[in-house]
Amino acid sequence: MKKKFIIIGGGAAGYFAAINAAELNADLEVIILEGSNKVLQKVKVSGGGRCNVTNACFTPSELIEFYPRGKRELLGPFHQFMTGDTMEWFENRGVSLKIEDDNRIFPESNSSQTIIDCFLESAKNAGVILKTSTRVETIEKSENKFIVKTNLEEFIADYLLVASGSNSKVWNMMEGLGHSVIKPVPSLFTFNIIDDRLKDIPGTSVPNASVKVLNSKLSEQGPLLITHWGLSGPGILKLSAWGALELHQKGYQFEIEVNWLSKKFETVLEFLKSERQKNSKKQIILRSVFEEVSKRLWEKFIIAAQISTDSQWAQLNNKQLENLAKQLTQCVFKVNGKSTFKDEFVTAGGIDLKEINFKRFESKLHPNLFFAGEVLNIDAITGGFNFQNAWTGGWIVANSLV
Numbered sequence: 121m122k123k124k125f126i127i128i129g130g131g132a133a134g135y136f137a138a139i140n141a142a143e144l145n146a147d148l149e150v151i152i153l154e155g156s157n158k159v160l161q162k163v164k165v166s167g168g169g170r171c172n173v174t175n176a177c178f179t180p181s182e183l184i185e186f187y188p189r190g191k192r193e194l195l196g197p198f199h200q201f202m203t204g205d206t207m208e209w210f211e212n213r214g215v216s217l218k219i220e221d222d223n224r225i226f227p228e229s230n231s232s233q234t235i236i237d238c239f240l241e242s243a244k245n246a247g248v249i250l251k252t253s254t255r256v257e258t259i260e261k262s263e264n265k266f267i268v269k270t271n272l273e274e275f276i277a278d279y280l281l282v283a284s285g286s287n288s289k290v291w292n293m294m295e296g297l298g299h300s301v302i303k304p305v306p307s308l309f310t311f312n313i314i315d316d317r318l319k320d321i322p323g324t325s326v327p328n329a330s331v332k333v334l335n336s337k338l339s340e341q342g343p344l345l346i347t348h349w350g351l352s353g354p355g356i357l358k359l360s361a362w363g364a365l366e367l368h369q370k371g372y373q374f375e376i377e378v379n380w381l382s383k384k385f386e387t388v389l390e391f392l393k394s395e396r397q398k399n400s401k402k403q404i405i406l407r408s409v410f411e412e413v414s415k416r417l418w419e420k421f422i423i424a425a426q427i428s429t430d431s432q433w434a435q436l437n438n439k440q441l442e443n444l445a446k447q448l449t450q451c452v453f454k455v456n457g458k459s460t461f462k463d464e465f466v467t468a469g470g471i472d473l474k475e476i477n478f479k480r481f482e483s484k485l486h487p488n489l490f491f492a493g494e495v496l497n498i499d500a501i502t503g504g505f506n507f508q509n510a511w512t513g514g515w516i517v518a519n520s521l522v
Contacts, residue, residue, distance in 0.1 A: 122149040125521060126268055126277035128256050129284030130154030131162055132507055133493030135239045136514030137281055142246035144522050148279075150248045153270060155255040160236045162285065166507070167224070171232035173210065174203045174511070175504040176223040186505045188307070188362050189468055190498030193478045194509065201515040203508060209515075213238050222354075224504050256284075259293045261486060281490040281517055283510075286467040290495065294471060298485050302497045304469030305368040309360045311376070312457035313350035317420045317447075322348045326412050330379040331355050334452070338363040341382060346417075349459055351378075354502060360458070361501040364468040372458045378451040381412055389445040396441065400434035410448070421447040466506060470497040480520040481513050490517045 125141055125148045127134045134152055142150040166172055177183045180198035184191045207217055207225065215238050216228040227234040243250065251272075259280070260267045266280040284290040291301045324346045331351075332339035340362065342355035360367065367374065381388060395409050404427065408418035422429060425443035427436065471491055475484050483489040492513030500506045 122147055123278040124148075124276065125150045125279040125281070126266070126275050127152045127281045127283055128259075128268070128290060129282065129287070129493075129495070130156075130159050130250070130252075131283055131285050131493060131510070132160070133510035133514040134281065134283035135160065135243060136511050137283065137490075137492055137517045138248045138514075139239065139242045139246050140515055140518030141521050142243075142248050144518055148521060150246070151275065152243075152248060152250050153254045153256055153268070153275070154250060154252045157253045159250070159252065160239060163235055163239075164232050166232060167226060167504075169232055170226050170230050171235045172224050172226060172502075172504040172507065173217060173235065174206045174225045174508045176203065176219045176225055178202065178204055183505075183508070186503065187498060187500045187509070188364065190473065190496070190500075190509065193473050193476070194498065194512070197478055197481075197512045197516055201512045205515070206508060206511045209511070210235075210238065213242055222503070256290065256293070259297065261297060264488065266489065279488045279490065279521055281492060282471075282495050283491070283493045283514070285494045286465065286470070287495070291470070297489070299475055299483065300472040302469045302472055304467040305364055306458065306460075306465070307361045307364040307468040307499045308357050308466040308502055309458040309460060310347065310352035311350045311356055311360075311453075311455045312372075312459055313453045313455055315453055317424050317451070318346050318350065318453075321346055321414075321416045321420065324414050324417050325353060326380050326417075328382050328412070329355050330382045331359055332377050333359070333363060333367070334375040334377055336363070336366060336374070338366060344378070344380070350455070351453070357502045361466075361468075361499065364499070367458075372455065374455050376453050376455055378453065379449045380417075380451060381410060381448055383449060385445055385449045388449050389441060392441045392445055393438075396433045396436055401432055403429075404431050404433055404436065405429045413448070421451075466499055467494065468497070468499050470495050473497050479516075481517045482520065490520070492517050 127138050130152050138150045138152050184194050217225050218228050219225050255271045258269045266277040268275040326344050329344040330341045340355050340359040343353045344355045345353035408415050424447050427440050481490050493510040
């Protein structure tokens with residue numbers, strides 16, 4: 121009689137573990153319990169609908185640096201299953217991948233549906249049983265087995281994998297089994313800012329800005345994007361990930377200083393003075409003198425520096441140039457709240473990592489109880505790293521059952 125491997129949660133880690141377990145061990149009956157009737161929805165919306173599969177960082181000691189939480193615990197697992205292994209796994213199943221300039225890895229098709237189809241076909245071929253609209257209501261331990269009661273039926277599992285992502289109901293069930301849960305807070309979010317300097321120019325971006333949270337040690341660098349509600353882009357998202365706990369404690373009310381050019385104030389001021397000499401008779405509004413700054417954003421900075429838009433360069437005094445240099449390098453904004461990045465909701469928090477054996481991603485409290493993905497207190501910055509954690513955890517769990 122086959123042993124039952126039950127997986128709670130039909131997300132990335134769950135499918136990856138299910139497929140690998142079924143392919144590696146023919147003596148397992150593998151069942152995924154999915155609460156929704158729509159599968160792999162988080163995969164579907166990831167990467168703007170393209171699915172950022174992983175990141176082209178191929179050294180474990182470098183890869184762990186992208187994880188604000190879980191860095192130390194993932195070093196060993198990444199030596200077992202890494203980004204290169206992920207790429208090989210998908211390509212062996214007919215999914216062609218490509219590495220983009222920023223090292224993010226996507227399917228050649230530029231469609232997350234390619235990854236979803238790969239999972240569904242691989243699961244079917246491996247004999248994985250998918251139970252949709254099956255919501256887990258209770259989990260109990262009975263001797264060395266787990267009794268999982270759902271809205272439709274009851275399952276008795278020899279092995280149980282919890283891969284339910286950020287699910288408070290499942291976390292409560294795990295606390296019922298004695299596990300500790302670090303209270304989850306949002307990670308990977310954008311900043312809500314109401315400011316005339318950002319008004320009416322959504323879609324405007326700069327390639328490499330520096331952002332720091334005032335009265336804090338938090339700072340990051342990277343592309344910045346102006347949105348309808350404030351600021352986004354990799355620079356902001358990285359800052360939100362590393363600062364998830366601190367910014368939560370601040371109630372998402374704080375000030376940031378943006379250096380749009382990532383250059384020193386003095387350097388920018390001297391450049392502006394040289395422009396005043398070279399273009400003395402030209403109107404300052406005609407063009408941005410920094411290729412990183414669009415004409416529309418340049419105009420916003422001129423107005424904020426209290427410079428008349430019909431002024432010629434020669435008419436500007438040193439104080440006005442200083443004001444303009446400050447707007448470019450020391451631009452302060454009041455953040456008043458946050459917004460979810462697209463539909464990619466990520467949290468910092470989850471099952472306490474001290475209670476997990478990361479050689480198997482297994483509970484230290486209950487043998488044959490496993491965890492993978494975001495249900496654990498592990499999260500990463502944007503760029504494919506959260507998925508890599510899911511693939512690595514799912515693969516190691518599957519191999520632990522062989």
